[in-house]
Amino acid sequence: MTNNSEHYDLIIIGTGAGGGTVLHQLAPTGKKILILERGEFLPREKENWSPKEVYQDQRYYTKEDWCDRTGKVLHPQTCYWVGGNTKVYGAALLPMRERDFEAVEHKKGISPAWELKYQDFAPYYAQAEKLFNVHGKKGQDPSEPEREEYPYPPVGHEPEMQEIVDHLQQLGYSPFNLPLGLKLNEVDKTLSQCIRCDTCDGFPCLVNGKADAEVNCINPTRQYDNVTLITGAKVTKLHTSTSGKEVTRVEAEIECKYRLFSANIVVITCGAINSAALLLRSANDSHPNGLANSSDQVGRNFMKHLSTTIVALNDRPNNATYQKTIGINDFYWGEEDFPYPMGMVQNTGNVKAAMIPPEAPPLLAPFVRFAPEKALEITAKHSTGWWLQTEDLPDPNNRVRWAKDRVCVDYTANNLEARDRLINRWTEILKTMDKTTKHVIPFGIYPRNYMPLSAVGHQCGTCRFGEDATTSVLDLNCRTHDVENLYIVDSSFFPSNSGVNPTLTIIANAIRVADHLKQHL
Numbered sequence: 001m002t003n004n005s006e007h008y009d010l011i012i013i014g015t016g017a018g019g020g021t022v023l024h025q026l027a028p029t030g031k032k033i034l035i036l037e038r039g040e041f042l043p044r045e046k047e048n049w050s051p052k053e054v055y056q057d058q059r060y061y062t063k064e065d066w067c068d069r070t071g072k073v074l075h076p077q078t079c080y081w082v083g084g085n086t087k088v089y090g091a092a093l094l095p096m097r098e099r100d101f102e103a104v105e106h107k108k109g110i111s112p113a114w115e116l117k118y119q120d121f122a123p124y125y126a127q128a129e130k131l132f133n134v135h136g137k138k139g140q141d142p143s144e145p146e147r148e149e150y151p152y153p154p155v156g157h158e159p160e161m162q163e164i165v166d167h168l169q170q171l172g173y174s175p176f177n178l179p180l181g182l183k184l185n186e187v188d189k190t191l192s193q194c195i196r197c198d199t200c201d202g203f204p205c206l207v208n209g210k211a212d213a214e215v216n217c218i219n220p221t222r223q224y225d226n227v228t229l230i231t232g233a234k235v236t237k238l239h240t241s242t243s244g245k246e247v248t249r250v251e252a253e254i255e256c257k258y259r260l261f262s263a264n265i266v267v268i269t270c271g272a273i274n275s276a277a278l279l280l281r282s283a284n285d286s287h288p289n290g291l292a293n294s295s296d297q298v299g300r301n302f303m304k305h306l307s308t309t310i311v312a313l314n315d316r317p318n319n320a321t322y323q324k325t326i327g328i329n330d331f332y333w334g335e336e337d338f339p340y341p342m343g344m345v346q347n348t349g350n351v352k353a354a355m356i357p358p359e360a361p362p363l364l365a366p367f368v369r370f371a372p373e374k375a376l377e378i379t380a381k382h383s384t385g386w387w388l389q390t391e392d393l394p395d396p397n398n399r400v401r402w403a404k405d406r407v408c409v410d411y412t413a414n415n416l417e418a419r420d421r422l423i424n425r426w427t428e429i430l431k432t433m434d435k436t437t438k439h440v441i442p443f444g445i446y447p448r449n450y451m452p453l454s455a456v457g458h459q460c461g462t463c464r465f466g467e468d469a470t471t472s473v474l475d476l477n478c479r480t481h482d483v484e485n486l487y488i489v490d491s492s493f494f495p496s497n498s499g500v501n502p503t504l505t506i507i508a509n510a511i512r513v514a515d516h517l518k519q520h521l
Helices: 017-029 051-056 118-131 159-170 213-221 272-280 353-359 365-369 373-381 416-433 503-518
Strands: 002-013 033-036 066-068 104-106 109-111 227-230 233-240 247-254 257-268 306-313 326-328 344-347 383-390 399-403 406-410 448-450 486-488
Touching: 002 017, 002 247, 017 033, 017 118, 017 213, 017 503, 033 257, 051 353, 118 503, 159 326, 159 416, 233 257, 233 272, 257 272, 272 399, 272 406, 306 416, 353 373, 373 383, 383 416
Parallel strands: 002 033, 002 257, 033 227, 066 406, 257 486
Antiparallel strands: 104 109, 233 247, 247 257, 306 383, 306 448, 326 344, 344 383, 399 406
């Protein structure tokens, strides 16, 4: 093991929405910063836009194995690249609602209150939207919190999607332009990096038109001499002083060799699952149950949303090139005869023929597997994809463990009645909109697929923050209660999940914590 002689002011572990943002905020300070990323730069190649490579062959997901609570092998849909999971995210960037920060009663339990409130995050949400080129329009979303206007105009609906919006409005609902992080200029397309292609959600962007952590945060900092980025550096363990009060060395495997790095402050931003796993495998005599785990809360309360895809099939083709433009929050807090939160509806990206076999629900999978390619292409052309997400509630038994040298995720879904209610309600609406048309599949069947445990894109909650060190891992500045120079700045800190995508809250919190760190570096 090689002990690196250089000492840094700050080490950041991970380059995703949290780590990339912290680096972007602190690089101009002139402090000596090392950022360690286990992946490499994602290659810009034709395969970026290949549905077969991306969905069937899972070209850009990690090949490592995790396990579930039974010990069964789990192949996680997670990315190890510079930019982390933002390299393939759908770029939907929404703030949590004001009520999401309070204790909220659900049909199957309580979503706990945050000790910081929406007002504490509001200015950082505004900065996050500017940093990640968020396009949207204030005043359309009935659940929208108090806010200023979006920094960029909304992404326009193409005719086929506008027709859906018109139908929803005629039925009395309030569809809104989904807030999206795109480097898009619809007024002058010659100045636009985004070309509104049909392979965005779930795909890497070949033209760097998606606002991701590499493009918007990491690349701009490479001009600074005080910043050192090492890729291919998998952090394996954190070493502490004898007292256990501070991290003294960061151990990383680089080109099959182990190296040690030191810094005044260490920031973990590996994602909720891997951040918890790193703390657990860093156990030592001072921290026998895992680093910063005197509360026994590290890895617990794992959440990932109850996510469902529904495909609406119609006799008319959907010729929209970029379809992910609609959001619906009319049922976010429930409805008249179900006064409990149900969740959010938004478009998926375009349904492509090569995506259908790996995404097909179990009942249709045997038929899809043997369907000719032409039939899949026709089906895809006549499809509109919908993504439904319902909040899952924190449960200490839903947890991340480190066992037998690999990540294990124990998870049992909860709050299922709210999820099923949203699915049934949305299916009824789709049928109402389509009642004057002939269905490709008779009897109004809408294929659906529940996202499996391996789909961990919305992971959060494994190292919750709070003032009480006996019930939380982090303080309100996201510093660990037990280790004075160790911070975690990703979705680990979430006490609850809310019903919206977590990424904007990760970015906003990273800006907030970076402001705090500026005072301590």
